[in-house]
Amino acid sequence: MSPVSSILSEPVAQLGATTVTLGQVLALAAALFLALLVALVVALWRSARARSLAAAEAADHARDAEARMAGILQAQAEMQGRLGTVAEIFGSRQAELTQSLSQRLDAMTGRIGQTMAEQTRSTHESLARLQERLAVIDTAQGNIQSLAGQVVQLQAILSNKQTRGAFGQSRMEAIVADGLPHGAYEFQATLSNGSRPDCLIRMPNDAPSLAIDAKFPLEAWNAIRAAEGTDAQKLAAQAFRRDIEVHIRDISDKYLLAGETQDTAFMFVPSESVFAEIHENFEAIVQRAHRARVVIVSPSLLMLSIQVIQAILKDARMREQAHLIQGEVIRLMEDVGRVDERVRKLQNHFGQASKDIDDILVSTSKVTRRGQKIEALEFGTGHAAGETDEAPRPQNARAADSKTGQLRLRVVEEND
Numbered sequence: 001m002s003p004v005s006s007i008l009s010e011p012v013a014q015l016g017a018t019t020v021t022l023g024q025v026l027a028l029a030a031a032l033f034l035a036l037l038v039a040l041v042v043a044l045w046r047s048a049r050a051r052s053l054a055a056a057e058a059a060d061h062a063r064d065a066e067a068r069m070a071g072i073l074q075a076q077a078e079m080q081g082r083l084g085t086v087a088e089i090f091g092s093r094q095a096e097l098t099q100s101l102s103q104r105l106d107a108m109t110g111r112i113g114q115t116m117a118e119q120t121r122s123t124h125e126s127l128a129r130l131q132e133r134l135a136v137i138d139t140a141q142g143n144i145q146s147l148a149g150q151v152v153q154l155q156a157i158l159s160n161k162q163t164r165g166a167f168g169q170s171r172m173e174a175i176v177a178d179g180l181p182h183g184a185y186e187f188q189a190t191l192s193n194g195s196r197p198d199c200l201i202r203m204p205n206d207a208p209s210l211a212i213d214a215k216f217p218l219e220a221w222n223a224i225r226a227a228e229g230t231d232a233q234k235l236a237a238q239a240f241r242r243d244i245e246v247h248i249r250d251i252s253d254k255y256l257l258a259g260e261t262q263d264t265a266f267m268f269v270p271s272e273s274v275f276a277e278i279h280e281n282f283e284a285i286v287q288r289a290h291r292a293r294v295v296i297v298s299p300s301l302l303m304l305s306i307q308v309i310q311a312i313l314k315d316a317r318m319r320e321q322a323h324l325i326q327g328e329v330i331r332l333m334e335d336v337g338r339v340d341e342r343v344r345k346l347q348n349h350f351g352q353a354s355k356d357i358d359d360i361l362v363s364t365s366k367v368t369r370r371g372q373k374i375e376a377l378e379f380g381t382g383h384a385a386g387e388t389d390e391a392p393r394p395q396n397a398r399a400a401d402s403k404t405g406q407l408r409l410r411v412v413e414e415n416d
Contacts, residue, residue: 168270169198172214175299176201179306184313191261195254201309203262204316210309211255212302214268217243221274237282244278244285252292264293266305272298 176185176199189200191211199212220240227236248267255265267289269275275298279286289296297305 168216168218168268169214171270171299172199172212172268172302175303176212176306179303179310181310181313184309191255191257193254193257197255197265198268200261203309204313208260208262210262210264210266211251212266212268213247213251213255214270215247216267216269216274217247218270218274220244221277241282241285244282245288248285248289248292248294251294256293264295266302267294267296268302269296269298272300275301 173187180201183202185199185201187199188196189209190196191200197211198214201210201212203209217240220236220243224233224236224240227233251265251267255261256263269278275296278296286296
C-alpha cells in the first residue's frame with residue numbers, strides 16, 4: 001500500500017458504527033466542490049440568460065415606449081389641433097354669447113327702464129289716490145269729531161229733563177209734519193179740560209181728534225242703565241215701572257175725553273231700543289197701557305200710523321169731492337154722446353158715398369161689357385175694296401146681315 005493510500009485510508013471520524021476515512025472525506029469534498037462548480041456554472045448560465053431576456057424585454061419595452069411616445073406625441077398633436085379648434089369655437093361662441101348678453105342686457109335695461117317708469121307713474125298715481133283718500137279720511141275724521149261733539153251735545157240735552165222732553169217732542173213733530181198736510185194737526189193744542197197734549201191730529205168727517213204725548217220719562221230708563229248690581233237694577237226697574245204707570249194714568253185721565261178725542265191716545269217713545277226693551281222686559285207695563293187705552297209707539301210705529309191717517313184723510317177728501325167728480329163725469333158722458341151721434345152721421349155719409357161709388361162701378365162695368373160686346377159684333381163688311389176674293393153679294397143680303405146684327409145687339413141689351 002502506498003503512503004497516499006494509507007493516508008487516505010486513515011480514519012478521520014467515527015459516526016456510530018461507521019468509520020469515516022480521509023479518502024472518503026476528500027471524495028465527499030470533491031463531490032461537493034464539483035456540485036458547487038456545476039451549480040455555479042448553472043447559476044452563471046441562468047444569470048446570463050436572465051440578462052439576455054432582460055435585455056430583450058428592455059428592448060421590447062423601449063420599442064413599446066417609443067411606440068407609445070409616438071402615439072402620445074401624435075395624440076398631443078391631435079389634441080393641440082382639437083384644442084385650437086375648440087379655442088376658435090369657444091372664441092366665436094364667446095363673441096356670440098357676449099353679443100347675445102349685450103343685446104339681452106340692452107333689452108333688459110330697456111324693459112327695466114320702462115318698468116321703472118311705469119312703476120314710478122303707478123307710484124305717483126297711487127300716492128295721488130292715497131292723498132285723495134287721506135283727504136277723504138281727514139274730512140271723515142272731521143265729520144266724526146263734529147258728530148262726537150253733537151253726541152256730547154245730545155247727551156247734555158238728554159241729561160236735562162226739560163230739554164229731553166223738547167227733544168222727544170221735536171222728533172214727534174218732525175214725523176207728524178212730514179206725513180200730514182198742514183191743518184190736519186195742531187201742536188200744544190188746549191182741550192176742554194185745560195190739558196195740552198203735545199200733538200192733536202184732526203180726524204176727518206168731524207170725528208174726535210187723536211192725542212199724542214211725547215214726554216216719556218227717560219231719566220228712570222237711564223237709571224236702569226247706570227245701575228250696578230242686581231239689587232240696584234231691581235230698584236231702578238221698579239222706579240221705571242212706577243214712573244211709566246203714573247205717566248200712562250196721566251195720559252188716560254187728561255187726553256181721553258169722550259166726544260172730543262179718540263178712545264185711544266199715543267205715548268211716543270223717541271227711541272227704538274227703549275221701545276223694544278219695554279216690550280221685551282216690561283210686558284206688564286204694555287198690558288197696563290192697553291187696558292188704559294194708551295198705545296206705546298216708537299218713531300217707526302208713529303210714522304206708520306201717520307201714513308194710515310194720511311190715507312184716511314185722502315179718502316175723506318176724495319169723498320168730499322165726489323159730487324164734483326160725478327158732475328164732470330156727467331158732462332164727459334154728454335160729450336161722448338155728442339161724439340157718438342156725430343160719428344154715426346159721418347158713418348151714414350160714408351155709407352151713402354160707398355153706395356154711390358158701388359152704383360158708379362156697376363154702371364161703368366155695364367158700359368165696359370157693352371163696349372166689349374159691340375166690339376165683338378160681326379157686321380160682315382168684308383175686306384177693303386179691291387181686296388175681296390168673293391163675288392159681290394146682292395143688296396138684299398147686306399140688308400139682311402144689318403138686320404141680324406141689330407137683332408143680336410137688342411138681344412144682348414135685353415140680357416144685360
